[in-house]
Amino acid sequence: MRRTAPRPPAMAEPAASGPETGPEAAPEAAGAAVAAPAAPAAPAPVPQPTLSTEFAFELPRGYVDESGTVHRHGVMRLATAKDELVPLRDLRVQENPAYLSVVLLGRVITRLGTLPLVHDGVVENMFASDLAFLQDFYRQINAEGHTRAGVSCPHCEQPFEVELGGSRLGES
Numbered sequence: 001m002r003r004t005a006p007r008p009p010a011m012a013e014p015a016a017s018g019p020e021t022g023p024e025a026a027p028e029a030a031g032a033a034v035a036a037p038a039a040p041a042a043p044a045p046v047p048q049p050t051l052s053t054e055f056a057f058e059l060p061r062g063y064v065d066e067s068g069t070v071h072r073h074g075v076m077r078l079a080t081a082k083d084e085l086v087p088l089r090d091l092r093v094q095e096n097p098a099y100l101s102v103v104l105l106g107r108v109i110t111r112l113g114t115l116p117l118v119h120d121g122v123v124e125n126m127f128a129s130d131l132a133f134l135q136d137f138y139r140q141i142n143a144e145g146h147t148r149a150g151v152s153c154p155h156c157e158q159p160f161e162v163e164l165g166g167s168r169l170g171e172s
Contacts, residue, residue: 053078054110055141059130063112063122071113076105076134079142083107105134 054077062072087093087103106120115122123131152159 055137057134057137059126060133061127061130063115063126063130065115069113071115074112074118075110076108076137076141077110079104079108079138101131101135101138105131105138108138109134 054075056073056075059072059074062070064070083104087100087107090099090103092099093103102123103120105123106118109118109123112118112122123134126134150159150161
């Protein structure tokens with residue numbers, strides 16, 4: 001569709017030789033002023049969901065190191081399958097299954113206050129309330145925020161929730 005009338009033949013530009021002459025020629029060659037077609041817009045990039053793998057926490061009481069410094073702020077990372085399997089080979093865990101949470105937390109806590117390194121020796125010297133807090137925090141971040149699932153009774157089909165978390169860290 002032309003937006004302006006064609007030029008009279010007397011004012012027409014000389015025809016160019018080559019394949020761009022004739023009715024299929026570009027609008028400039030035909031002497032018509034036509035707006036350039038709008039280029040199709042590039043599709044907007046689809047934002048990729050990000051996976052948080054580290055989570056900050058604050059201990060209720062705090063770990064007290066040898067010099068008496070209290071460390072309360074820390075970071076725990078998501079556990080891997082290896083994190084849950086390796087402690088099972090530990091002799092302390094084999095002798096006392098309750099020790100599993102200590103070894104496991106020692107693997108997944110990446111920072112605690114200004115301590116240069118967090119390991120199971122640090123975790124085993126924490127107050128019981130801080131240990132319980134960390135066990136709950138571990139379950140929460142590794143179960144995407146909750147450890148309950150909606151189910152329904154097979155007999156009456158009444159819906160209800162069940163707790164999926166085990167009694168000890170590392171169980172389900």
